[in-house]
Amino acid sequence: MRPTDRTGLAIILSLVALMLFDAMGLIIKHLSVSYSAAELSAWRNLFGLIPSIIALWTSSVWHKKGRRLKIRQWKLALLRGAVVTMAQLSFYLALGLMAFATASTITYASALFTTALAIPILGERVGWVRWCAVLVGFVGVVMVIKPTGEAFNLYALLPLAAAAFYALVGVTARLFDDDVSSPLVNLYASITSVIGATSIAYFWGGFTPVASANDMGWIMLMGMLGGTAVLFLVVSYRMTEQSNLAPFSYFGIPLAFVLGWFFFDEAPWSTLFPGALLIACGGLMIVWRERSRSKPVPKLHQ
Template identity: 45%
Template structure:
């Protein structure tokens, strides 16, 4: 799917930029970001084998917590009590959903959290790019690395299997198309609008995943999600609210 997303990213960038715009000084950083995305995608899609769509989506939203931790470690950002409290609450929500140590815990429950860590790292790296570099070009370079990284990771961790039917091929292309354009739209949005305005739409993904999982796969993991999902959502929104308030 990462390879298909690379094709779409090339199409998007080719329609928007000239070839001389492809040369950037921070190509290594862009490639590194792509590798982070490849690992995150591997963990995320592997988790979907054993976990409900809504559960994976909820744990994926812990990336806001890890963004705070990564910026503290690598950027020396100062975090006050409000955000530390939000981090602890969000972590507690993730633990509540995962239920480690109980008889219902499965190791794949840790995979969405691992994906959130790598997605958070890929998000934080955007701070290191020059403002003059467009979001489309960053996505193009990242997609190349993500596609190559996905091929390497897949060849070393799974057996190759051919696409069995036209419906499977259609689903894979549809996923890639939606994912590719979705990432580009998000990158443009976060560069143009305050994060606090966009965050609620991100958490709407949990509701969408819950609805789709219920309608399509007959999944209704209410006992797993609540109240952990509420804590994760509250944590992420609090972190973004405090970040925007500190900018004022």
């Protein structure tokens, strides 16, 4: 258990982050008709800096340490920003090309990638139970993507790529020193993401002039929601073990379905089920195994 372990608060923050991410995703899908994924990623990161800067300035830990901006693991922080950029680009493209619930559900395969990445990055040992869970979840992903179906397109792999990138971001959050404030870690990633996304947008074809004040309002809200969600998620990851948070994250699958149906009149039952259930089942199997391994073994009375 980490010295800063506060599971209850971490769960609340992760659920709030989940709802903020879904709200951001709805705005991205709405705006994707007029703006490219690279543009939206650049705008999202630019306005996402606002909550990052506010959070850093109000951080008592940062002030107590002399308001230092340099951290020992600055290279890792910048690398995470580059990975975030790729995750965003993949996911935003998927939102513009696929049903909202389908794109969102496939990204929940991040729990499977997290298990695999924990081996080389965190040095964790993964037993047969967790590998079976990964296999179950992977079968669910295949059933949702339907790679052998006539309607299959390569863009169905975009949310899967996003899941892998987001998993890498989540795992590497555990590598930072405990005395480094979460807002500072997030600010490094945010600044790198702004630079990366803006560069991609420039070479992608440039920026489309914002059509109206209404669009600019949506763009600003998108960035604020996304920046706040990422901050909450980083804080929650550093408060407790990820296995404590994962069961609650799967609440996002039915939520995404309801939101997609309500706002875009999408109801992809045949696409999502039963694959979505297997994705959730695989993730929850991993969670169960993690929690059972972390329980202390009772001592026998001598």
